Amino acid sequence: MREVAVIGCGMTQFGELWSLSLRDMFVKAALEAIDDAKIDHIDSLYVGAMTPGLFVGQEHIGALMADYLGMSPVPALRVESACCSGGMALRMGFFDIASGNSDIVLVGGVEKMTDGADVTYALASAADQDYEVYHGVTFPGLYAMIARAHMHTYGTTREQLAAVSVKNHHNGSLNPKAQFRAKITIDKVINATMVADPLTILDSSPVSDGAACAVLASMDVVKKLSVPAVKVIGTGAATDTLALDKRKDITVLNAVKQSAEAAYKMAGVKPADIGLAEVHDCFTIAEICVIEELGFVEKGKGGPFTEQGNTALEGKIPDNPSGGLKSKGHPVGATGIAQVVEVVEQLRGRADKRQVKNAKIGLTQNMGGSGASSVVHIFKI
Amino acid sequence: MREVAVIGCGMTQFGELWSLSLRDMFVKAALEAIDDAKIDHIDSLYVGAMTPGLFVGQEHIGALMADYLGMSPVPALRVESACCSGGMALRMGFFDIASGNSDIVLVGGVEKMTDGADVTYALASAADQDYEVYHGVTFPGLYAMIARAHMHTYGTTREQLAAVSVKNHHNGSLNPKAQFRAKITIDKVINATMVADPLTILDSSPVSDGAACAVLASMDVVKKLSVPAVKVIGTGAATDTLALDKRKDITVLNAVKQSAEAAYKMAGVKPADIGLAEVHDCFTIAEICVIEELGFVEKGKGGPFTEQGNTALEGKIPDNPSGGLKSKGHPVGATGIAQVVEVVEQLRGRADKRQVKNAKIGLTQNMGGSGASSVVHIFKI
Numbered sequence: 001m002r003e004v005a006v007i008g009c010g011m012t013q014f015g016e017l018w019s020l021s022l023r024d025m026f027v028k029a030a031l032e033a034i035d036d037a038k039i040d041h042i043d044s045l046y047v048g049a050m051t052p053g054l055f056v057g058q059e060h061i062g063a064l065m066a067d068y069l070g071m072s073p074v075p076a077l078r079v080e081s082a083c084c085s086g087g088m089a090l091r092m093g094f095f096d097i098a099s100g101n102s103d104i105v106l107v108g109g110v111e112k113m114t115d116g117a118d119v120t121y122a123l124a125s126a127a128d129q130d131y132e133v134y135h136g137v138t139f140p141g142l143y144a145m146i147a148r149a150h151m152h153t154y155g156t157t158r159e160q161l162a163a164v165s166v167k168n169h170h171n172g173s174l175n176p177k178a179q180f181r182a183k184i185t186i187d188k189v190i191n192a193t194m195v196a197d198p199l200t201i202l203d204s205s206p207v208s209d210g211a212a213c214a215v216l217a218s219m220d221v222v223k224k225l226s227v228p229a230v231k232v233i234g235t236g237a238a239t240d241t242l243a244l245d246k247r248k249d250i251t252v253l254n255a256v257k258q259s260a261e262a263a264y265k266m267a268g269v270k271p272a273d274i275g276l277a278e279v280h281d282c283f284t285i286a287e288i289c290v291i292e293e294l295g296f297v298e299k300g301k302g303g304p305f306t307e308q309g310n311t312a313l314e315g316k317i318p319d320n321p322s323g324g325l326k327s328k329g330h331p332v333g334a335t336g337i338a339q340v341v342e343v344v345e346q347l348r349g350r351a352d353k354r355q356v357k358n359a360k361i362g363l364t365q366n367m368g369g370s371g372a373s374s375v376v377h378i379f380k381i
Numbered sequence: 382m383r384e385v386a387v388i389g390c391g392m393t394q395f396g397e398l399w400s401l402s403l404r405d406m407f408v409k410a411a412l413e414a415i416d417d418a419k420i421d422h423i424d425s426l427y428v429g430a431m432t433p434g435l436f437v438g439q440e441h442i443g444a445l446m447a448d449y450l451g452m453s454p455v456p457a458l459r460v461e462s463a464c465c466s467g468g469m470a471l472r473m474g475f476f477d478i479a480s481g482n483s484d485i486v487l488v489g490g491v492e493k494m495t496d497g498a499d500v501t502y503a504l505a506s507a508a509d510q511d512y513e514v515y516h517g518v519t520f521p522g523l524y525a526m527i528a529r530a531h532m533h534t535y536g537t538t539r540e541q542l543a544a545v546s547v548k549n550h551h552n553g554s555l556n557p558k559a560q561f562r563a564k565i566t567i568d569k570v571i572n573a574t575m576v577a578d579p580l581t582i583l584d585s586s587p588v589s590d591g592a593a594c595a596v597l598a599s600m601d602v603v604k605k606l607s608v609p610a611v612k613v614i615g616t617g618a619a620t621d622t623l624a625l626d627k628r629k630d631i632t633v634l635n636a637v638k639q640s641a642e643a644a645y646k647m648a649g650v651k652p653a654d655i656g657l658a659e660v661h662d663c664f665t666i667a668e669i670c671v672i673e674e675l676g677f678v679e680k681g682k683g684g685p686f687t688e689q690g691n692t693a694l695e696g697k698i699p700d701n702p703s704g705g706l707k708s709k710g711h712p713v714g715a716t717g718i719a720q721v722v723e724v725v726e727q728l729r730g731r732a733d734k735r736q737v738k739n740a741k742i743g744l745t746q747n748m749g750g751s752g753a754s755s756v757v758h759i760f761k762i
Contacts, residue, residue, distance in 0.1 A: 001480050001481040001482065002480075021511070023511075050440060051434045051440050052506075053432045053434045053435045053503070053506045054434045054435065054440075056510065057502070057505075057506055057510055057514070058506055058510045059431060059432050059435075059461060059463055059506040059507055060461070060462060060463035060506065060507040060508075060623065060749055060750055060753060060754065062461070062462050062620070062754065063462065063463075063620040063621070063623060063636075063749060063750070063753040063754040064509070064623050064753075066620040067620065067621070067622045067623050067627075067753065071620075072619075072620045072621050072622060072635075072636070073619040073620050073621060073635055073636055073639040073640075074619070074620060075617075075618035075619055075620065075640075075643075075756075076462075076618075076620045076754065077460060077461065077462040077469045077472075077618070077754070078460070078461040078462065079458055079459070079460060079461075080440060080441075080443070080458065080459040080460075080461055081441060081443050081444065081457075081458040081459060082440055082441040082444075088458045091458075092458075092473055092476070095473070095476040095477050095479075095480045095482060096476050098476075098480035098481070098482070099382050099383075099476045099479035099480035099481075100382040100479070100480075101382065101476060101479070101616075121438070122434070124438075125433075125434045125438050125439055125440040125441070126440055126441040127441075128445070129437065129438055129439045130402070130404075133438070235482075236456075237456035237457075237458070238453075238454040238455070238456055239443070239444040239447040239448065239452075239453045239454050239455060239456065239457045240444070240448070240453050240454060241448045241453060242441065242444060242445050242448050246448075254453075254454055255444075255453070255454055258454040259456075262456075368441055368444060369441055369444070372441060372444040372445075372448065373441065373443065373444040373457065373458070
């Protein structure tokens, strides 16, 4: 298998981007990544997006983005795995280069969520239609059930959940591309509008527009270009049941655990080697479960671990230095690549006020639905 | 790059399958393919589907199908490139094995189109929303414009277009899994209900439900299993503008030409080496343009070439022995893999009454929209 590196990154502001269409956003992020990588062509394009069909009536966006980048006839396609579509697009670009087929691949993610669609219906298409959605459940409801189970089983407190959000808003306040840059407090989170008990609006990632891109290259290309390259040393993906009720223990995100184990194995590293991570905090409880499954902390201890500051910028293992989905925003298809942009910029020492010190190995974890799919990548400078 | 082979195939009947849901169909085709391949596990799953979100409100179908096959936590994702989602799923499975990451990969395609959705709206999401769909154009309209341009430029006749449909219905009459098994005549095609002048309903592929799957394996696995294996010796993909009006000449399907050239180059074969092909006849004019771009006949001569019987079962280069999209049916995401099923069964000599004689090399060509994306694979027994 050939080695693969990230040689350029780009992303739009995340937020309600009224002046930019789906294609505008993608092209903006792609051109930024291409400029950053200092390349003049690509061999292939992979676009992650969850449901541009339901959001804006446009499918076939692999070819569309190649077209609007002026890059036809370059091979292009879209990858979908709900909210981890972006991370899976990276995985496809990785295999394309690893196999020897391509030398330079553009991978990206995009979603336009604020353009009038029924967002709750569109997002619910990531859950099991027959066994969940038809019966009225929504994603805040599913994650609220996970939160209640975690509190019941492990004694996780309401304040510990809120600590995830407070930490991520603090980080996001240092990120010019974040949707929400206001610092918040534990009290504010707990007393915000209730969405699905115990989760309030400040436990929940927002509805966002945005795009993010990364340029991948083989090591032959890296040597020729002499740009700062960050190696992709591990990729892992896994799945679980779509419906929560089919799982033995809903506090366990088995797809996250399995995808992390596969990535650690390929990379030849352990959780303790990870210097920083971007993880999928679609709701505060998600970050707590995920850091447990990634092995950053013992199962059930994610709450106190977060409350004690271990996942803060200066902590033992900084999680979501970008502000995460909660503060940076969550245009679903773009999220997995935005995580990569953050980790690569951190490893290259270009994260400005939110720079994590001395990190040499970073990890991204991106998941779909209530954890029915997960993809983990490990990067090394 | 490691070599990859197809070691098993399965597909459902194509048609209006009222008793089978999206997941039922996929599982049925997948189990048939797994039985055929005589394997007891897979390493990864790729599902092609165009827009299950718009058709039945369900995205995240990579993980869903892994779940319903009882195969979680196997890595799984969905691939989308409009009507060539299936062919692109095969391409992803190919890279996965070629890179050395997986040894056995299940690739499949599925679409449930007859379950109450606005099919014309859903299919139009493959065209350019901003420059085509918003202004009222539909796919029959786009292909009718291509047909008129081809007739004007090359003298292609109405009868020659109809000859594609007559040939494909003849082949489909020999295929137990085809949606329409009635033989038709040139007169019937020309005098059928007009859809978009000059194309009638009998120039047009139908709205269908169905699924198709194939099992891919590395040569190490092939040697151990001793099942009849068909090598994938070439893969090529390419794109073009989504909107027809952006092309210099709308009779030219550049993505088809470029994807074929890439596949021929990788396979080290020429058009004259191809013993049979399954091509994307969503409308009769599409097959004529495609066989020209594939190099089976000179540009502009596809009409007379078809009329003279060169693409018939006993012709110089049999096209669509399965009945093609026109007669076999066109559940969009499934089509690309159904083409693979036919070519593999033909090369293994298991195509019964529609068996093409002495074919050693077969080709599949699958495209999205009005040719904005295309993927070609070449197979050898």
